[in-house]
């Protein structure tokens with residue numbers, strides 16, 4: 001007697017063990033097969049898999065199994081983005097070592113992933129904190145250094161005091177650190193930079209050549225790269241030889257530039273103010289600004305302030321002397337750190353001019369209007385007619401853009417220019433748990449790369465972390481002190497910074513192709529076969545971080561001749577978030593779900609009994625406690641129900657709202673299919689599945705079910721091919737299961753039995769990527785020798801997807817009263833007659849006069865009778 005219920009505790013470990021022992025997910029290059037590289041963004045080993053991971057990896061795993069059944073040679077690796085600050089912080093908190101903490105977490109998370117039945121080729125597992133991995137990152141750094149793709153300079157950089165490190169521009173979110181959310185300061189430091197700006201145009205142009213990417217991601221990248229077209233104008237500095245170069249998108253307004261503003265960090269601010277009456281005031285202002293938020297968003301909120309620096313420059317169009325200010329709304333990081341201020345046309349300049357009594361000169365005004373600097377209350381930035389602009393007066397301002405640029409170009413005072421918002425990628429981090437930067441600083445030779453034969457420069461594990469979080473590396477003489485490889489001086493020092501961990505994740509997908517290769521970053525033949533990634537899956541929060549850096553790295557590797565492609569990820573799916581309502585107790589604040597219990601109509605706190613307030617449905621987060629532990633789900637329902645829930649609750653790109661009912665529903669469906677299969681086995685074991693055309697079937701039920709099964713195969717296949725819409729695919733299988741339940745198996749004839757068997761097999765085949773353990777078990781019990789995993793994806797019969805009958809739905813006054821089938825070619829008057837004479841309808845229309853009969857023929861025919 002077979003169990004009435006699916007038992008995950010027994011079935012799931014059984015199949016996981018089998019797949020593992022037979023190494024079914026191990027792949028090698030096979031030129032006879034088409035490859036498919038599916039990759040989910042690898043996790044940071046924080047210690048626990050959260051529900052967002054479960055969803056992401058489930059989506060990936062289903063695609064892998066689907067592609068595999070479609071004959072592809074599928075690579076599906078998993079690894080660990082293992083360097084980074086949380087390990088260091090946790091190590092400080094727990095008085096352990098980041099390596100110990102990291103490897104323990106990896107062990108725990110690997111075990112959790114294995115319980116989900118994901119089809120990873122575990123032989124390809126990598127951890128970026130291992131010297132075998134970062135050795136090749138150091139090697140690449142040196143190649144880039146030799147090619148001039150990386151440089152070192154002293155610059156103002158984003159500094160997080162809490163994290164005690166520098167952050168890249170991409171890692172600052174609304175003026176705050178992306179990791180700890182503390183406000184970011186500006187600090188002047190020597191830093192290594194990757195010259196990502198060399199690829200700004202290429203990265204931008206190819207955004208339009210990524211049809212497999214969501215528009216929102218390419219749009220975010222385009223905005224981040226931020227190309228603007230305008231002119232670079234030369235303003236002579238009074239009394240000096242050099243020019244101040246200014247980028248502007250509005251060269252048409254140059255005649256109205258009545259002052260100049262420099263960023264407080266601009267080197268000329270100190271230089272030009274030195275020895276003037278303004279020197280002290282400027283120094284005080286710069287000091288004050290250094291404590292303010294220095295970012296695009298930050299400066300918007302500030303009251304516009306500045307101070308005259310005691311110097312003048314010459315407007316290249318008017319030849320007039322204009323004062324130079326330093327102002328808090330100018331950023332060194334954007335443009336050249338200097339702006340020509342045109343108060344008539346720019347609101348910030350207008351406010352600044354009003355505040356400091358600077359000249360406002362109208363140069364563009366609306367057609368047919370006359371602006372007066374005395375009375376105007378805001379700048380006019382629109383298109384208009386040129387005034388006070390010499391030979392350009394009367395011209396349309398759009399035409400003047402080009403005309404003025406050309407004129408200044410002829411005069412040698414400006415030229416057409418393009419500016420990008422993208423800055424070079426600062427990669428030095430003043431933290432311990434990362435890849436050491438492989439260079440040596442020698443008092444005589446300067447920066448000397450570590451010779452290749454000495455790689456890797458291993459991160460010393462014998463290090464005590466500092467309480468405050470700063471890196472111990474500079475204090476470790478056995479690490480930092482070294483001999484110069486070039487001249488032999490014995491007082492040379494290693495660079496004691498480590499690389500941004502986003503460097504590791506920029507190329508890990510290549511390492512998976514040959515993870516144990518020790519002759520280079522990767523085996524070129526393996527990469528040639530597997531790369532680029534065909535389908536990448538991960539969160540949209542990486543749009544201008546990891547996803548941009550990886551595209552840049554592919555270009556670097558391409559230029560270095562290491563790979564043949566420039567785009568690392570052909571298709572990208574950014575899955576939605578997993579969300580849940582929050583719960584709050586007036587006394588205990590946010591509650592975990594298990595801290596609320598039923599209380600009357602609502603919920604009460606388990607600790608104090610007070611009424612619990614149920615809040616909005618938002619992204620699950622530890623701080624809001626609206627989380628569900630995947631371990632608890634696994635224990636209660638097993639992997640397959642968890643997987644089914646994640647896929648059925650929402651299409652992958654949308655947010656998924658957690659619901660206990662939804663999980664219960666998934667559990668019910670799995671058991672419904674289980675019982676159906678048992679029933680089929682009891683009634684029709686040994687009967688061959690029907691494989692002919694629908695037209696050759698005699699019985700109406702058999703024919704209808706066979707067509708339904710073929711339609712389901714078609715629907716599931718198209719839904720998966722169309723952006724992986726598993727939710728509607730699952731719904732289609734549910735319908736087929738319902739249709740099978742509607743038939744009386746005990747009364748079924750041979751023909752119907754063979755169609756039922758066909759349908760049952762296909763339900764399992766279609767569900768197998770989604771609920772793999774469950775399907776494998778039933779497939780075996782149904783008497784199959786091979787694995788369902790190795791079956792070909794089912795194909796529908798073209799001749800059996802449309803029925804020669806149609807369903808007629810009959811409504812009376814808008815209420816559904818009857819349904820019946822009739823031949824496709826029945827004409828409308830016959831359908832009306834059949835509807836009116838149907839006994840279920842007759843009782844509603846007799847003694848009444850039928851006022852109207854409407855027949856609508858679509859996929860099914862609708863008859864609406866109005867009485």
Ligand SMILES: [Zn+2]
Nearest residue numbers: 160163177180
């Ligand atoms: Zn921070």
Ligand SMILES: [Zn+2]
Nearest residue numbers: 442445484487
């Ligand atoms: Zn030297």
Ligand SMILES: [Zn+2]
Nearest residue numbers: 585588605608
């Ligand atoms: Zn409470």
